[in-house]
Amino acid sequence: MKYEVFLPDIKLSSIIKCYVVIYDFTLLSDMFFLPNGGNFIVFNRGITGYSLLHNNKKYKIPEGYSASIKTAKSKKSILNLESIPEIEPAVIILAELLPIGFYKLFKKDAVLLNHHYLPLETTVINKYFSKLYMHKSMEQDIGYLDDAFLQMYNDQNNSREFIEDILERIEEYNYEVTVEELTQEFACSRRTIERQFNKFIGLSPKKFIFVCKFYQIFIEYISDGKKFNDTKYIYNDNAHLNKVFHNIVGLSPSQTFEEINKKHTLIVYQLKVSGV
Numbered sequence: 001m002k003y004e005v006f007l008p009d010i011k012l013s014s015i016i017k018c019y020v021v022i023y024d025f026t027l028l029s030d031m032f033f034l035p036n037g038g039n040f041i042v043f044n045r046g047i048t049g050y051s052l053l054h055n056n057k058k059y060k061i062p063e064g065y066s067a068s069i070k071t072a073k074s075k076k077s078i079l080n081l082e083s084i085p086e087i088e089p090a091v092i093i094l095a096e097l098l099p100i101g102f103y104k105l106f107k108k109d110a111v112l113l114n115h116h117y118l119p120l121e122t123t124v125i126n127k128y129f130s131k132l133y134m135h136k137s138m139e140q141d142i143g144y145l146d147d148a149f150l151q152m153y154n155d156q157n158n159s160r161e162f163i164e165d166i167l168e169r170i171e172e173y174n175y176e177v178t179v180e181e182l183t184q185e186f187a188c189s190r191r192t193i194e195r196q197f198n199k200f201i202g203l204s205p206k207k208f209i210f211v212c213k214f215y216q217i218f219i220e221y222i223s224d225g226k227k228f229n230d231t232k233y234i235y236n237d238n239a240h241l242n243k244v245f246h247n248i249v250g251l252s253p254s255q256t257f258e259e260i261n262k263k264h265t266l267i268v269y270q271l272k273v274s275g276v
Contacts (some may be wrong), residue, residue: 002027004138005269009146015101015153019142020094020269025084028077028092032266035075035248036215037099037201037208039113040068041120043132045087049079051117054250065120065129067102070113070202072211074249089133095145099208100164103200105152110202128152162186163196166205175213179205214248215270217241221253222260223271 002024008016017038022028025047033051043065051059053073061068061077069075102110112118120129128148135141166186170177182205183190197205245253259266 003031003267003269006138006142009150012146012149012153015098015104016149017096017098019145020096021138021142022092022094023090025079025090025092027267029079030265030267031077032260032268033075033077034215034218034268034270035072035211036270037203037212038097039070039102039202041095041097042066042068042117043093043095043129045092045133046085047079047092049077051075052078059116062117062119065125067106067113067118067120069115069117070102070110072203072207072248087133089138091133091138093132093141093145095149099167099201100161102202104156104158105149107156109199111198113202124152161196161200163200166193166196170209170212175209175216177209179209210244211248214244218249218256219271222257222268 002022004021004023006019006021008019028049042061044061044063046063047061048063049061051061051069053059053071053075055073057073058078059069059075097105102108102113106124108118128151129145132141132144132148135144166182169182169185179190179193182193186193193205197203197208201208203211242252245251245256249256251259256266260268260271
């Protein structure tokens with residue numbers, strides 16, 4: 001087993017989508033991370049490398065614990081395999097946060113993650129994560145992370161935010177809604193919604209809807225083998241969808257399908273958790 005996906009405690013269901021445990025570090029260079037409005041807490045242990053977007057933009061991955069960038073492009077992790085440290089247990093854990101998860105845990109504007117990874121402060125690591133990777137089993141490490149994230153969340157005295165109502169409504173619309181329609185429904189200005197999304201999500205509302213809609217149709221197309229006309233998501237035509245695929249993934253739909261399902265040269269862990 002090269003990697004494994006764990007679900008979080010149900011109390012964290014509004015913050016964390018899943019934990020991805022990597023048992024083979026070289027696998028990271030083959031993993032394909034689709035944008036879905038969220039990001040990761042990367043519990044790195046000294047491996048050097050960078051995230052590479054398909055447009056060749058690079059973002060250095062800190063060697064310690066960090067919050068990953070927020071982007072509307074798919075990304076891969078390129079590692080310096082000559083500098084992989086000898087560590088026990090030989091694993092790296094990624095905690096995938098839901099779109100509002102970063103703000104809820106850190107009370108920092110998510111827009112900070114648009115241009116670089118954000119290293120976790122030493123005080124945060126010492127308070128919440130000092131005993132990570134010290135347990136007898138991975139299940140115990142995941143349980144430890146559940147407790148740590150729940151404590152982080154509670155320490156922030158969180159309350160429900162206005163944007164959470166907007167996010168729920170967008171999902172109810174199956175991402176087939178415009179920003180203008182949302183401003184009318186919630187009786188607020190476009191500027192208000194833009195400000196809310198930049199602060200809490202780190203993406204504009206238009207870009208957020210765009211990537212979430214694409215994420216859903218990608219999962220249906222790749223994992224379920226559905227034709228685009230059979231999905232519940234509307235694009236103008238196949239040419240439009242081809243353009244969207246190239247914009248986010250850098251490949252056509254057919255090329256993507258072949259790389260994942262036939263050549264097995266790309267690993268999309270999200271296909272394992274598409275029902276989460």
